[in-house]
Amino acid sequence: MSRNKLVLASLLIAVAFVASATIATAAPIVIKFSHVVAENTPKGQMANKFKELVDQRLGGKVVVEVFPNSQLFGDNKVLEAMILGDVQLAAPSLSKFEKYTDSLQIFDLPFLFNDMAAVEKFQQGPVGQKMLMSMKKKGLIGLGYLHNGMKQLSASDPLRVPADAKGKKFRIMTSDVLEEQFKAVDAMPLKKPFSEVFTLLQTKAIDGQENTWSNIYSKKFYEVQPYITESNHGVLDYLVITSAEFWMGLPDDIRTEVKKALDEAIAFGNDVSEKKAVVDKQKIIDSKRSEVIELTPAERQQWVEAMKPVWKKFEKKIGKEYIDAAVASN
Ligand code: LMR
Numbered sequence: 353m354s355r356n357k358l359v360l361a362s363l364l365i366a367v368a369f370v371a372s373a374t375i376a377t378a379a380p381i382v383i384k385f386s387h388v389v390a391e392n393t394p395k396g397q398m399a400n401k402f403k404e405l406v407d408q409r410l411g412g413k414v415v416v417e418v419f420p421n422s423q424l425f426g427d428n429k430v431l432e433a434m435i436l437g438d439v440q441l442a443a444p445s446l447s448k449f450e451k452y453t454d455s456l457q458i459f460d461l462p463f464l465f466n467d468m469a470a471v472e473k474f475q476q477g478p479v480g481q482k483m484l485m486s487m488k489k490k491g492l493i494g495l496g497y498l499h500n501g502m503k504q505l506s507a508s509d510p511l512r513v514p515a516d517a518k519g520k521k522f523r524i525m526t527s528d529v530l531e532e533q534f535k536a537v538d539a540m541p542l543k544k545p546f547s548e549v550f551t552l553l554q555t556k557a558i559d560g561q562e563n564t565w566s567n568i569y570s571k572k573f574y575e576v577q578p579y580i581t582e583s584n585h586g587v588l589d590y591l592v593i594t595s596a597e598f599w600m601g602l603p604d605d606i607r608t609e610v611k612k613a614l615d616e617a618i619a620f621g622n623d624v625s626e627k628k629a630v631v632d633k634q635k636i637i638d639s640k641r642s643e644v645i646e647l648t649p650a651e652r653q654q655w656v657e658a659m660k661p662v663w664k665k666f667e668k669k670i671g672k673e674y675i676d677a678a679v680a681s682n
Contacts, residue, residue, distance in 0.1 A: 385441040386424040390570035398621025405613035422547040443590040447527040453486040460529035462659035466682045474681040499625040502584040506577035507560030514658040520559040569632035574642040581645045
């Protein structure tokens with residue numbers, strides 16, 4: 353072999369070596385999962401389970417980083433950040449998508465679902481599944497629903513009938529339906545991020561809020577709210593969401609494995625949500641910091657009658673056939 357050929361051959365070998373080393377150390381795909389609740393909640397545990405499953409099955413290829421407690425983004429910023437590629441996964445409450453789609457507002461209609469079984473049936477049915485893709489044109493894809501549970505009303509004074517809420521300030525999530533729900537009982541709704549709720553309650557800047565047992569417990573709202581009315585007036589569930597660009601850009605085999613891990617983590621989170629609704633309620637009762645008020649059927653009926661007219665206001669926007677399908681799931 354001539355000297356020139358020898359030099360060329362050594363160069364080729366060196367290039368091949370560097371290329372294979374680069375492939376071997378190719379940077380893993382990073383999935384940042386941002387959420388706003390504590391780790392010991394259905395969503396917090398679901399996110400951690402997802403990380404654990406991905407570590408086990410795709411270790412080295414995909415890395416999941418979970419940011420709880422609004423550490424990375426609050427719910428009002430996370431979707432913009434996702435479209436910009438700054439975060440890949442989140443699971444905001446279904447009440448926080450109204451800038452992106454009208455259809456998900458259905459979940460905020462008061463007294464629409466009798467229980468979580470009805471919610472599950474509707475979400476897994478044709479309408480619920482269609483809604484997963486309702487924001488695709490805006491660059492967002494729903495990957496599945498995650499349960500938290502039914503909402504309760506907490507306040508600085510006992511709330512037994514709608515008249516008790518009159519003139520009181522309630523923190524709500526960013527949802528026009530929830531705004532109308534509280535206006536329907538002559539209360540004053542204020543849209544505020546989850547991260548501010550405890551301080552607003554503690555300083556008495558607001559009188560009350562609505563949330564699930566696990567959120568009321570894990571964020572200690574019960575320590576600064578002497579009364580919780582077990583109203584079960586609405587649902588607080590989540591949409592696990594990703595950016596269409598990120599999701600479609602994943603290699604097929606990786607996307608399939610990630611989705612499988614996510615589905616398993618969601619099933620795990622749903623189990624946690626069912627247990628927490630019972631256990632966290634009991635912990636609040638045992639703490640004696642807050643009195644849990646049970647409504648008589650006649651008292652509850654007054655809330656239904658006061659709040660249900662809200663449905664009509666959103667019927668056109670949401671679609672009557674969607675509302676009928678939700679009612680039929682009861
Ligand atoms: C809230 O803002 O009250 C909830 O959406 C928080 C959550 O993610 O459960």
